[in-house]
Structures are given as C-alpha cells and as structure tokens.
Amino acid sequence: MEDKELVLIIDFYGQYNQLIARRVRECNVYSEIVPYKTSIEDIKKKNPKGIIFTGGPASVYETNAPKCDPAIFKLGIPILGICYGMQFMTDSLGGTVQRAEKREYGETSVNLDNCSKLFEGLDKQNICLMSHTDFVAKVPEGFKVIGNTSSCPVAAMENEEKNFYGIQFHPEVNNTVNGTKIISNFLFNVCKCKGDWKMSSFVKEQIEYLKNKIGDKKALCALSGGVDSSVAAVLLHKAIGKNLTCIFVDHGLLRKNEGDEVEQVFRKQFDINLIRVNAEEQFLEKLKGVTEPEAKRKIIGEEFIRVFEKEAKKIGKVDYLVQGTIYPDVIESGLGESAKIKSHHNVGGLPDYVDFKEIIEPLRDLFKDEVRKTGLELGIPENLVYRQPFPGPGLGIRVIGDLTKEKLDILRDADFIFREEVKNAGLEKDLNQYFAVLTNIRSVGVMGDGRTYDYTIALRSVKTTDFMTATWSKIPYNVLEKVSSRIVNEVKHVNRVVYDITSKPPATIEWE
Numbered sequence: 001m002e003d004k005e006l007v008l009i010i011d012f013y014g015q016y017n018q019l020i021a022r023r024v025r026e027c028n029v030y031s032e033i034v035p036y037k038t039s040i041e042d043i044k045k046k047n048p049k050g051i052i053f054t055g056g057p058a059s060v061y062e063t064n065a066p067k068c069d070p071a072i073f074k075l076g077i078p079i080l081g082i083c084y085g086m087q088f089m090t091d092s093l094g095g096t097v098q099r100a101e102k103r104e105y106g107e108t109s110v111n112l113d114n115c116s117k118l119f120e121g122l123d124k125q126n127i128c129l130m131s132h133t134d135f136v137a138k139v140p141e142g143f144k145v146i147g148n149t150s151s152c153p154v155a156a157m158e159n160e161e162k163n164f165y166g167i168q169f170h171p172e173v174n175n176t177v178n179g180t181k182i183i184s185n186f187l188f189n190v191c192k193c194k195g196d197w198k199m200s201s202f203v204k205e206q207i208e209y210l211k212n213k214i215g216d217k218k219a220l221c222a223l224s225g226g227v228d229s230s231v232a233a234v235l236l237h238k239a240i241g242k243n244l245t246c247i248f249v250d251h252g253l254l255r256k257n258e259g260d261e262v263e264q265v266f267r268k269q270f271d272i273n274l275i276r277v278n279a280e281e282q283f284l285e286k287l288k289g290v291t292e293p294e295a296k297r298k299i300i301g302e303e304f305i306r307v308f309e310k311e312a313k314k315i316g317k318v319d320y321l322v323q324g325t326i327y328p329d330v331i332e333s334g335l336g337e338s339a340k341i342k343s344h345h346n347v348g349g350l351p352d353y354v355d356f357k358e359i360i361e362p363l364r365d366l367f368k369d370e371v372r373k374t375g376l377e378l379g380i381p382e383n384l385v386y387r388q389p390f391p392g393p394g395l396g397i398r399v400i401g402d403l404t405k406e407k408l409d410i411l412r413d414a415d416f417i418f419r420e421e422v423k424n425a426g427l428e429k430d431l432n433q434y435f436a437v438l439t440n441i442r443s444v445g446v447m448g449d450g451r452t453y454d455y456t457i458a459l460r461s462v463k464t465t466d467f468m469t470a471t472w473s474k475i476p477y478n479v480l481e482k483v484s485s486r487i488v489n490e491v492k493h494v495n496r497v498v499y500d501i502t503s504k505p506p507a508t509i510e511w512e
C-alpha cells in the first residue's frame, strides 16, 4: 500500500464510533472504521499509523466478548483503547478488569497526568464523560496509571515504550471538554501523523474508486436538488461522465424558481445527463382534496416512485443506482423503532422498482458538514451547498389542508420574500431552517377602503443542530416587520402574517 496516512478504528460496537472517526478526520488524518474481526493481514495491508479501539457494550471477561487477534499488539503500531477498548487491551496484556457495583455515568472530573504525551497541554483536572460498569483494577505489566477519578482507580494508563494508551472515558463526545485535544495528542505526539488529509483527498480518491468500480457501466441517480443527492450526483458525474443519468422529478411542490435553478446547475454548469420530469399536474391530481398530513406524505412518496420508475424504464437496465445516503441516515435507520411522529425522509421504496444490480452510496461515511465540504470541492455553488434542509414532500406539507396550485403559488411568493429578507439582513447562516406556511385560516382585513377576507401566512424559523430539538429564532422585529409588510403588499390573497414562537418540542419544525 502507498504511504497514505491512515488511522484505523477497530469497532467493538460502541455507540460513538462514528464520532471517533469524525474527530480524527477533523484533525486532518484520514480514518476508517473496520470490524473487530478484521484479520491481522488485512490490518497490516492498510499500514495504519495508529489504531484506536472503540468502546462497546460487552464485558471483556464474558465468553462471547468481541476480541480481535492479540497479534495486533505485536505490530509495533501505537494503540489507543477507549472504554471497552482499554479493558480489552488490559485483559489481553495480562491486567485485570472487574465489574464495579455501580455504573459510573456522566460528566466526571478526572485527574490526568499532563506529563504524559497523551495529555500534553491539558490541566490536571478535566471534565470527561464516563460511561462504564467494568473498570481496570490492575494495569498490565509495563503500564503506568496516568489518570483516575474518585471512584475509578484507572481512568487512563500508558505504556510509553510500546505506545499503548488506554482511557476509560470518551474523548470523542463534546461532554469531554478537551477530548479533541487528547485525540490530537494521540495522533501527533504518539503516532507522529502529519495531518495532511483534506476533503480534496477524499474527493480525489472517491472519484478514482468509483471510476474503477463502475468502469463503463451505467448508473442512475434520483436528483432532488437537495445537498446530498446533488453532491452524490456530481461525484459520480466526475467519475463516469455521461454514463450517469440523473432523473429530477419536479413534483410542483418546490420553492419559487427551484426547479429551474437545479436544472441550470446540473445541465448547464456540469453538463450532466439530466432528465427533468415536470409532473406537477399529476401530483396535484392525486392530492386533490387530501388534507391529512400523513396521507399527503404517502401519496407524494408513492407518486414520486411511480414517476421515477416510468422514466427509469425508458432508460432500460442500469447497473448501479446512486443514492445520497449520508452517515446520519445510516445511524437513524440502524436504531430501533421509536415512536413515529412523522414518516420522514422518504427512505426505502426506490430499489424495489428499478432494474439495477447494486446500490452505490458514495457519501455513506460522511457527516453533513463533510458532505458540504465535498460539494464545495466539486465546484457546486455555495447557495446550493449551504441550502437549508427541505423536506421531500416539499410545500405539500407547508400548505395546511388541501392543496391547489393557487395556494402553492401564494406560498411560493410569500416564502420567497421571507428568504430574501433573511438574506438581506445577513441572517442566513444564523438560522438553521426558515420558511413560510400557508395556514388554512382566513381572516378579515382592511385594504384601502375595502374589507378583505384572505389567507394568513405563518413564518417559521428555528435554531437547531440536530433537528430533533429546536428553538424558535429571535429574528429582530424590524426584519419581521419588513417581511410582513412586503408579503401583505406583494402577495395577493394574504392579509395577515403571524410568527411562530414555539420550540420543538412540543411543536415540530414543520406544521404538518
């Protein structure tokens, strides 16, 4: 293997494993996660500069506890064991792991020996996230204790000569205040990494990989105009050019000018093989009189598949179907069923209907911010890359109650004004999602000398990082005032504008 700098993360099924990978990459060192069963030969082939053992739910002394080949300790490669990873290291090298009477969980003050290379530059006391029941009672020979808490005698240990380190807490989560510094110390002080990995390297490697994998076969991609499918499509296009076909289903529920913008970028800027299907009438026909939000979602989702399928059939057999799945989608689908609030994200479906050999998900290991960086690397315009999330069912769930073209047009105009004024006020980057909703309330107003009886527009804007919880944005009154006055003056059939001041929970971000 060439001398590409790589840190290998050995997965023992901990819940934060992807975060470890992410933290390492944030330090500009490329990382990959591999199952704990990976053979020593395969590990050697990858030639890692360092190895990180993740945490995991098992107890190392149980019969079926996950363990990798102990030969890993003979490779001469630095190893950092986190939580279960440290316990596995201890058990394998002759130390003792025991079960504590009580689980230690939460942010804990840990005493760290900052003379160790791992804790260089840190204070002696650090807040770290502990989450364990088992603990290291005796370190293996050659190791010394470099950290403890009031209830955990070995919160960290090292064998400096062999470059083996273990920590009981989780440096990868934000609750561990100096966690990234600890990971960076491991990478640079212990593994002697250079830290020259950049998103541009990922892009180059992915294009090369996809080129080799797909060769001159054909791929198909459903383009929604959202960030993920756009980045996936451009990446594939760079790899296989005209052998990629993108189908963009315009369901008539997009924001003002959105369909044309997508077409402009993909057809004109990138010269991608793009089929735009204008299916507005078909969608509105199916949605006629439907008022229940979940029923709307279902119809829109199904209709989308039908339109896509019809177009795909015209192309005939393809070898690959490209999907813009990103890492958070992978985690979400991996988790157990939680209470269903809304049937989000339109996942599933497509593969059953299209004749293809294999799914390609080039962004599967990336977090959203990494996808955005990839997009910029690929030359996708900033306004598309930093676009706020837009739900699959589009304005279909922002017009409350039944949908008509007239209502959708009213909403499009009002929403456009809101977005324009947010931009003019320089608030775009502060607000994570903001849009207008056409309520099905009509109220009395006065315009000139006459009475009006028209629609109420609601403005919604939230600040959030994960979209699971959100707080309503405190947009300055003068901005709201301008938006309101422009909407009632410029958009026919709207005579009242209200601002939604509920957070999530109890409200959701979308109104339907």
Ligand code: XMP
Binding pocket: 297, 342, 343, 344, 345, 346, 389, 390, 391, 392, 393, 433, 467, 468, 504, 507, 508, 509, 510, 511, 512
């Ligand atoms: P809620 O309304 O549940 O929204 O607070 C959280 C995030 O999910 C988006 N959302 C959807 N995305 N299909 C999607 O692709 C949907 O049906 C859907 N419903 C909500 C919403 O815009 C917000 O970002």
